Amino acid sequence: MLDDLNDLYQQVILDHSRNPRHFGKLPEATHSAQGRNPLCGDELTLYLKINDGRVEAVSFEGSGCAISRASASLLTETLQGRPVEEVRGLFEEMHKLVTHGRSEKPLPEKLAVFAGVHKFPSRVKCAILPWHTALAALDNRKEPITTE
Amino acid sequence: MREQATKRGSEEQTNKAAAEALRPEAIRKDFPALGQTVHGRPLVYLDNAATTQRPLAVIEAIRGFYLRDNANVHRGSYDLSHRATEAYEAARARTARFLNAAEPAEIIFTRNATEAINLAAFSWSERFLGPGDAILLTEMEHHSNLVPWQMAARRAGARLLFVPVTGPEGLLDMDRVQALLRPPVKLFAFTHVSNALGTINPAAELCRLARQRGIVTLVDAAQSAGHMPLDVRELGCDFLALSGHKLCGPTGIGALYAKRELLEAMPPWQTGGEMIDQVTLDQSSWAPPPHKFEAGTPNIAGAVGLGAAVDYLERIGRERVFRHELELTAYALDRLKEVKGLRLFGPKTAPPHAGAISFCFETIHAHDVVTFVDRLGVALRGGHHCAQPLMRKLGVPATARASFYLYNTRQEADALVEALQETRRFFGA
Numbered sequence: 290m291l292d293d294l295n296d297l298y299q300q301v302i303l304d305h306s307r308n309p310r311h312f313g314k315l316p317e318a319t320h321s322a323q324g325r326n327p328l329c330g331d332e333l334t335l336y337l338k339i340n341d342g343r344v345e346a347v348s349f350e351g352s353g354c355a356i357s358r359a360s361a362s363l364l365t366e367t368l369q370g371r372p373v374e375e376v377r378g379l380f381e382e383m384h385k386l387v388t389h390g391r392s393e394k395p396l397p398e399k400l401a402v403f404a405g406v407h408k409f410p411s412r413v414k415c416a417i418l419p420w421h422t423a424l425a426a427l428d429n430r431k432e433p434i435t436t437e
Numbered sequence: 438m439r440e441q442a443t444k445r446g447s448e449e450q451t452n453k454a455a456a457e458a459l460r461p462e463a464i465r466k467d468f469p470a471l472g473q474t475v476h477g478r479p480l481v482y483l484d485n486a487a488t489t490q491r492p493l494a495v496i497e498a499i500r501g502f503y504l505r506d507n508a509n510v511h512r513g514s515y516d517l518s519h520r521a522t523e524a525y526e527a528a529r530a531r532t533a534r535f536l537n538a539a540e541p542a543e544i545i546f547t548r549n550a551t552e553a554i555n556l557a558a559f560s561w562s563e564r565f566l567g568p569g570d571a572i573l574l575t576e577m578e579h580h581s582n583l584v585p586w587q588m589a590a591r592r593a594g595a596r597l598l599f600v601p602v603t604g605p606e607g608l609l610d611m612d613r614v615q616a617l618l619r620p621p622v623k624l625f626a627f628t629h630v631s632n633a634l635g636t637i638n639p640a641a642e643l644c645r646l647a648r649q650r651g652i653v654t655l656v657d658a659a660q661s662a663g664h665m666p667l668d669v670r671e672l673g674c675d676f677l678a679l680s681g682h683k684l685c686g687p688t689g690i691g692a693l694y695a696k697r698e699l700l701e702a703m704p705p706w707q708t709g710g711e712m713i714d715q716v717t718l719d720q721s722s723w724a725p726p727p728h729k730f731e732a733g734t735p736n737i738a739g740a741v742g743l744g745a746a747v748d749y750l751e752r753i754g755r756e757r758v759f760r761h762e763l764e765l766t767a768y769a770l771d772r773l774k775e776v777k778g779l780r781l782f783g784p785k786t787a788p789p790h791a792g793a794i795s796f797c798f799e800t801i802h803a804h805d806v807v808t809f810v811d812r813l814g815v816a817l818r819g820g821h822h823c824a825q826p827l828m829r830k831l832g833v834p835a836t837a838r839a840s841f842y843l844y845n846t847r848q849e850a851d852a853l854v855e856a857l858q859e860t861r862r863f864f865g866a
Contacts, residue, residue, distance in 0.1 A: 293476075294812050294863070298805075303864065307800075329804040329820050330834035352834050354802035355864075409808060 296405030297412070298355065301363075306355035311365035315348040323433035324351075324422030326414050331357040335422045337368075344368045344376075349419065356412050360403065361419035367397050368423065376427060380420045387416045459753065459761040461846045467492040467749075468844055478814030481849045481856075486632050486660060486793040486840035487818055488682045491746075495685055498745035502738045510737055511711060511728075525737050528744030529727070535747040536677065536694050537668040543700065545693040545730045546740050550659040551581040553678035553693035554626070556730060557655055558585035560703040561676075565653070566623060568594035573617050573625040573652075575600040575609055576830060579632055580823040582657040582678075586626060598622060602830060606784045607634035609643075618646050624653045626676075630660035633822040633836070634783035635766070635793040637661070644673040653699075659683055663750060664791065664842075665759040669694050681739065686746035690739030693730075700726035707732040758843045762792040765841050769794060769850040776857045778866045782836060792841035795822070800866045803835040809863060810856040817853075 315321075315336035323334050333351030337344055347368050349361045368376065382392040383400060390407040406416045414436040425434045465471050468490045473480050482490060508518040510525045526541070533541040547553040566572070572586050576599050590597050598617055603610045609627075618625060625647045629640045640661075644654045655676035661667060662677075663684020669677050676699070681690040695703075705712055705723055709732040714722040723729040750758065766787035773781060778798050784790040797803050803819035810817055819837045821828045828834065839853055860866075 291812065294809060297808070298863070329802075330828070331804075332834070354804035356805070412804075412808060415804065 293405070293408050297409055299402045299405065301399065301402045302355060302359040305359035305362040309349070309358050309362040311348040311362070311369075313348055313350055315346055317346065318348075320426040320429055322422050322426035322428075322430055324418045324425065325433050325435045326353070326357065326418050327435055328411075328414065329354060331415060331418055333357065333361055333419060333422060335361070335364075335419065335426050337423070337426050339373055339427075342373050344371050344373060353418075354412075354415050356406065356415040357418050360416045361422075363399055363402075364419045364423060367400060373427060376423060380424055383420050384417055387413050457757070459757040459843060461761065461844050464753070464844045465846075467494065469493065471844060475814050475816075476812050481815040481852045483839040483841065483845065483849065483853060484816050484818050485842040485845075486683070486822075486838065488688070489663065489685050489842050490844070491687065491742075492685055492749050494749045495687065495742050495745045499687060499738050499742045502741045506741075507738075509734055521737060524741050524744075525735065528740040531744040531747050532692050533694075535667075535751065536662075537670050538694055539670070540697065542725070542727050543694055543697055545695065545700075545727045546735055546743075547678075547691045547693055548689055548736070549682070549691035550657060550678040550680040551585075551691075553691050554582055554655065554657065555585045556693050556706045557676045557678070557695065558589040560706045560730070561624065561653070561699065562589035562593055562595075563704050564702055566590075566593040566595050569621055570595040570623045571598050571621045572596075573598045573600065573622045575627045575638075576602040577607065577609070577631045577634060577636065577824065577827050578626075578628055579657065579659070580825070581659075582626055582628060582655075583826070595621075595623075600627070602634075602827065605782075607631065607636050607782060607831075608784065608789070609636075609638055611639075614643065614646060618650050618652055622652055624655065626655040626657065628657040628660065630658075630664070630791045630793070631783070631824075631827075632660050632793060633795055633824040633827050633838070635790045635795065635840075636783055637789045637791045640674070641672050648673055660791065660793065663746075663758075664755070664762055666755045675699060681743040681746060684746055685749055687739050687742040690736050690743045692743070695726075697726065700730070703730075705729050705732070709733050711735070753843065761843055762841050763787045765845060765847065765850060766790055766792045766794065768847055769839070769841070769853065772850060772854045773857070776854060776861060778861060779857065782831060793838055794840070795836040795838045797833055797836045798861065798864075798866050801860065801864045803837040805864065806837045806857070806860055809860045810853075813852075813856045813859065815853055815856045 318336035319339045320337040325332050331353030335349045338346040347365045382396050386392040387406040390404050470490045506520045508521040510522040529544050530541040533544045601610045647654045653675045656674045658677050658679045662679040677694040682688040712732040782795040807817050807819035817837050820835050
């Protein structure tokens with residue numbers, strides 16, 4: 290069972306949770322949204338600066354468990370510079386990865402560290418929350434979205 | 438029909454068996470669910486503040502009811518229905534005796550403590566709460582003893598006041614209690630034992646202060662009823678709410694204790710079958726309490742299970758259960774200090790710390806702690822424990838919580854400490 294724990298908490302995840310990338314407000318953001326996981330108290334705000342159909346800048350802030358922080362951090366690295374139209378597809382593949390252990394279409398390599406989440410059903414929401422929040426930000430939804 | 442309940446609480450204490458320390462190793466045999474392994478490790482069940490396990494006596498009582506006595510209650514004139522009614526009403530009488538209520542009619546069966554508080558908040562407020570009045574609560578309430586009063590206050594045009602929680606130990610500010618217990622406060626509702634801090638509040642003292650000023654009291658006993666001797670007449674409360682599943686009973690059954698004169702004065706809450714006296718097309722009159730507050734077919738088997746649960750606890754002796762939990766909590770509080778970087782909430786000593794211990798690592802989120810120790814067989818709860826305002830006050834998004842019951846052992850407290858040490862090493866905190 291400790292193998293499962295090592296699969297879940299891979300070094301990359303622990304590293305990103307301790308030292309999240311692109312952490313903080315983004316004053317020039319054009320889009321933002323709040324995400325909450327009421328079950329465990331994860332809360333994050335995601336900021337996007339969209340220019341000419343591309344994610345020109347992205348950041349997040351908030352508090353949460355190692356999985357949600359690492360997921361948000363790796364999301365910012367993944368979305369940086371990417372065409373907006375690719376975000377929904379990435380969300381869907383990420384969802385498959387964390388619920389079934391693999392995606393159908395290839396995902397950016399660094400996201401593969403989340404494959405271990407599927408053995409921990411109670412943690413799927415933590416991993417997917419930042420991605421839900423990204424979609425909400427793109428839709429400019431004003432109400433905080435929750436995983437419930 | 439007013440049966441005088443016997444004063445069982447004090448008998449329990451003078452009982453010779455009560456003098457002996459409780460032996461959890463023997464008690465564990467009554468709880469088959471405790472014997473299992475999870476993730477290849479023996480289960481260490483420490484989420485008793487959320488729900489306890491059930492002894493065979495309760496499981497068999499429910500099974501026996503369905504196998505032999507099942508019928509609807511109160512209206513049937515055939516033997517089987519008579520038996521079902523007797524079983525249901527006997528459970529009420531046992532619950533009344535368990536709390537030392539003056540009579541069984543002061544016990545209303547509900548789904549759980551939450552529904553019991555909702556009943557009181559709706560029905561009492563409907564009759565006794567008006568514009569400008571206030572309800573006094575505390576900052577350490579479970580959402581179930583907060584949200585129903587928010588709704589009641591909104592309906593009545595009343596407002597809510599709060600007794601602050603002070604200091605790192607999480608105790609009620611008793612000076613503020615004195616100052617707040619005055620007009621326009623009409624009712625004071627507070628938890629007996631905090632599910633998030635483990636604090637045992639001085640319930641009898643709080644009720645006495647309120648009573649002196651003519652203020653009605655409601656005690657949320659969800660975390661205390663199955664853990665310590667409890668006597669509503671000694672406490673001097675007007676209402677008391679409990680959940681069956683937090684004291685060895687089944688889910689889906691709880692109870693509201695209320696003084697008869699209040700039940701007489703309060704309007705019904707839910708309406709329909711079972712709770713009426715006369716019905717015409719235009720209007721209805723109500724059955725006397727407790728039936729006035731129990732519309733529809735009740736959870737009969739659940740009540741039977743609750744009756745078996747309170748019998749089980751009385752057999753063991755709640756004084757012994759309480760002493761065991763305090764000893765185990767004191768031991769665990771002491772050992773948890775060995776874990777580097779662990780922040781403990783609630784009182785430093787037991788008592789006033791009851792068997793629910795909240796803690797968090799400075800650098801590891803509670804959810805990660807719970808996931809990690811689960812793989813080592815230890816079942817904890819992590820989150821806001823349905824006490825979001827309190828968590829905000831403590832300045833943490835979530836805590837992890839270990840909560841003990843009569844069947845938990847020192848070895849299990851040791852297993853908790855070892856699992857937390859392993860968690861700390863793994864996450865490098």
